[in-house]
Amino acid sequence: MGMRVVTCRQLLTVAFLPLSLLLNVVVPALSFQDAQHITAILGESVVFNCNVDFPEDHPVPYVLQWEKKVGGTGEDIPVYIWYENYPTHAAEEYKGRVSGVNPESSYGQASLNLTNIRETDQGWYECKVVFLNRAPNQNKNGTWFHLDVHAPPRFSVTPEDVIYVNLGDAIILNCQAEGTPAPEILWYRDANPVDISATIGIFNDGTELRISNIRHEDIGDYTCIARNGEGQISHTARVIIAGGAVIMVPPTNQTKLEGERVEFTCEAKAMPGNVTVRWFREGAPVQEALEKRVDIRRDGSLIVNPVSADDSGLYLCEVTNGIGEPQSASAYLSVEYPAKVTFTPTVQYLPFRLGGVVQCYIKANPPLQYVTWTKERRLLEPYQTKDIVIMNNGSLLFTRVNENHGGRYSCTPYNAQGTQGSSGPMEVLVRKPPFFTIEPEALYQRKMGDTVEMPCEAQEAEDTQKPKITWHRRDGSPLPKGRVHIAGGNITIENLRRTDFGYYQCVASNEVATIVTTTQLVVEGTQPHAPYNLSGNASEFAVTLTWLPGYSGGPDYKQDYTIWYREANVANWSQIPVTPPGSTQVTINHLTPGTKYEFQVIGKNALGDGMLSKVIEVRTLGSKPAGKQPDVVRPPPNPSEKSEKDFEHSPDDAAGGPAPGGDRRDRRRSGRNRSVPKPKDVIDFSVVVFPTDSAGLPAIPPILRPRGPKPGPPRNLTVTEYPNGFLISWQAPVEKANLVQYYTIKYRTDAQWKTLNKQQIRSEETSFLVKNLVGGRTYHFRVLANSVSSYEASDEVKFPVPARVKHKAITAGVVGGILFFIVAIILSVCAVKICNKRKRRKQEKAYNMVACRITDSRNGGQPPGVSQVPLKKRKKETDKAEYQV
Secondary structure (H helix, E strand, O other): OOOOOOOHHHHHHHOOOOHHHHHOOOOOOOOOOOOEEEEEEOOOOEEEOOOOOOHHHOOOOEEEEEEEEOOOOOOEEEEEEEOOOOOOEEOHHHOOOEEEOOOOOOOOOOOEEEOOOOHHHOEEEEEEEEEOOOOOOOOOEOOEEEEEEEEEEEEEEOOOOEEEEOOOOOEEEEOEEEEEOOOEEEEEEOOEEOOOOOOEEEEOOOOEEEEOOOOHHHOEEEEEEEEEOOEEEEEEEEEEEOOOOEEEEOOOOEEEEOOOOEEEOOEEEOOOOOOEEEEEEOOEEHHHHHHHHEEEOOOOOEEEOOOOHHHOEEEEEEEEOOOOOOEEEEEEEEEEEEEEEEEOOOEEEEEOOOOEEEOOEEEEEOOOOEEEEEEOOEEEOHHHOOOEEEOOOOOEEEOOOOHHHOEEEEEEEEEOOEEOOOOOOEEEEEEOOOEEEEOOOOEEEEEOOOOEEEOOEEEOOOOOOOOEEEEEEOOOOOOOOOOEEEEOOEEEEOOOOHHHOEEEEEEEEOOOOEEEEEEEEEEEOOOOOOOEEEEEEEOOOOEEEEEEOOOOOOOOOOOEEEEEEEEOOOOOOEEEEOOOOOOOEEEEOOOOOOOEEEEEEEEEEOOEEEEEOOOEEEEOOOOOOOOOOOOOOOOOOOHHHOOHHHEEEOOOOOOOOOOOOOOOHHHEEEHHHHHOOOOOOOOOOOOEEOOEOOOOOEOOOOEEOOOOOOOOOOEEEEEEEEOOEEEEEEEOOOOOHHHOOEEEEEEEOOOOOEEOOOOOEEOOOOEEEEOOOOOOOEEEEEEEEEOOOOEEEOOOEEEEOOOHHHHHHHHHHHHHHHHHHHHHHHHHHHHHHHHHHHHHHHHHHHHHHHHHHHHHHHOOOOOOOOOOOOHHHHHHHHHHHHHHO
């Protein structure tokens, strides 16, 4: 930029002039070339960075002047003037907001600091540096800056908060805002953008909302929003029909200490304005509940002074001017006070040898913290006393009462506000409880329409009152009206129905104790009762249901079950009979992943359908498929009729085991599906998974097997040696553990991984015992967490099997061989002895026969049919026989 510089003669002249006149000597040439643009937010600070270029880099005296160019007139206004030791000059509207920068800062020496920026500060600024010893023809120092000041919106005109109208009127809601940049105006009705119609329009750059011929549907809250790049503000106007009172300032919840003063506001407006305000506490007028301690002012506010402990509750104000329905608003008052005893019974009873309670009747706000007890004016320590416990409400519980528990007791409650004192003395008497003299039978079985009578009588103990006998159903449902008669302690139920089935209790009570006896009434010849405890376990494509059977209707009736299910928010139910009949577990297949389903079970016998169980909701795992899936060729109804060559086995997954959803036969796919395109990173349509039903047959239609999602990896895999083998254990994944369907263990001793477990390890199991590891070898293990469609592997763990494992096996073999050898020797000896004994008997028999023959021959006789034996030979055989004996 060029600038005009004073001459030496001019310098001598201006040396005696004021500084303000001195600066008028220089007439700069105006140029916006290379100007710097600065944007600031209203109220912030900014620095205009301006350097001083001394002639030939030698510091010389100079005058600094900052000017602002006024738009329209082109007039320059001095903003800031500085010259060495002279007082600095600042324009009136810039005083206290402009200053030079610290000479040691990184900014130029001529820089200007402007703080607390206003919207009027926006415009062009020029930095002028005049060197007093500079030649006139040399250019001046300085540059131009343009300051943009941005300000968030602020309303200059808004409509009234409440606008009363009549049907058919026309109104204009005017909403104007200022800010930099100029804010945009938007209109909303009841949180939704205003719909332009024949009677509603927006005019004048959005500042006016005009409604002609107001209808009922036009009544509501209209919100004007002004926004720009620096923020947004809003204002709401409520358009209501003239006549009805409207609560503008409702009451709010309050907490007070007992004895303090409380005030509830209830400011209302109406047209006409004759508003009547009424106040209620817990549904009753406050004047009735609080009497002289309340005051209702003309503005509708309620004052209670002082508040007491019983004043806590819900307070409601109701406003009306006689037109339309009254409006109301409510708030809760909580009155805090020290804990206090509200009632002290003079006598309390404990049942001998039973459990009993000594009550401390307490009221506290804030809630009770603890209670101290005294017995015979001595501090009682229940925590150090057997059979005595302090309950949460401060009462004493005696788990088994004995005669020593009687006496004079007193309690003192405490809360955060302290205590209001102890109870009076309470005499605790130990008495025997009542007892049943006649009890009902444990079970009553009757037919539909029959009558049943169940007796019950009780007797009081000495020095106690006669017990009162009542009958109840254990489930809390009422006794049937018109068919029940109670005489004394006996109950009679006529014309039995299915709903009478259940447990009944005879209750006998007096001042000492309450005793109960229970009986069951079974009504036979009815349809089944509702199954109960229905639960579901979900996978991606199936849900397994289990339940407990309701009463079948009698021993002569068998019940079967039917499953009712539907997708949530769908009107129609689907039904599936449970197979095999009578089973209380079934798997529902071919469901959609990531979908919520509703299930219920109904039983049926020969008399008809029973009652439905409660409905449960179960969401299948995985993500719901997005968009339409490609068509897949379905297998025939009976896949076993197709030859193996018509199918191609899908390859095993990376885990080395069968893919989820069935065995290899279930994982067959049609060869015609090979051409189905594969969307990248979304779904792998090349493999079709056929889920199986409860009978093990493939479910139709087939389900496309997605690539994901994956479960997290198993954690902390360890191998530990035990006497009976090696235990491989791990922890479930941290992320997406619900996706795990089963685990697979992989191992290797060389480069090839093999599967250790023959069957799938269930998802709830996290350990596996292996017995046949070879001693002296090093094994590498890892565990795979398998989902329906993918898997994730744990870290690899190396485990060297000790060599002594092999030695143990050899030692066991040697010991076993020795034991077998010893047993064999023993058996051989036994066999030899048995054989010798048999042979000896045989020889003795032969010897006796020979002896008889020799005797006969000596006597000259010979038995018929016996040939003559030489004597010498017989003698030899005889000697041998004698020797053996």
